Amino acid sequence: MTVRMMLFSTVDAEREQEFEAAFSKVRERVATMPGHVRDELLRLEGTAGSYVLISEWEKREQFIEWLESPAHDSMTAEMRPFFLRPSEMRFYSLRVPFPRG
Template sequence: MAVRMMLFSTVDTEREEEFEKAFGKVREHVATVPGHIRDELLRLDDSPGSYVLVSDWEDREKFTTWLRSATHETMTADMRPYFTRPSEMRFYTLRVPQQ
């Protein structure tokens, strides 16, 4: 069953544009990972530096396999310098299919 990973993150407010560009690069790489469906980047309007990275996967096992791989580290390296504190990762199982 499809799963949605949501990563609640805080980045340096003075480097948001750079972070968003880095996300775009990372997104292109992650799109090649088996089991990956799509990614989005959301920014909280009234809280500068607050983002949610949304990533849909065919199942949690495929995401976890990639997360624990060496390729995860290299694929996501461009984004890591912008985080100002540890992110919180949550998983949600998709219950109603997208239309």
């Protein structure tokens, strides 16, 4: 089963559109990494600047390998200026998959 990394973040509410555009660019780069499945960006309704970034990977080890690589810093550099404080990272493993079709 896959693992999902969830990053709970706060960004400058006045720059949400810029942040979302930066996420889209970063997402395209990360999609090239071995083990990467998909990414999503969620915004908390009613709370400007509050986001959850979800990154799904085949294995937690693949995500950690990418996170600790020099490629991580260069791939995600565009997003970092928007964060107002350190983000909280959590890992969730998929237990019951959504039935397909």
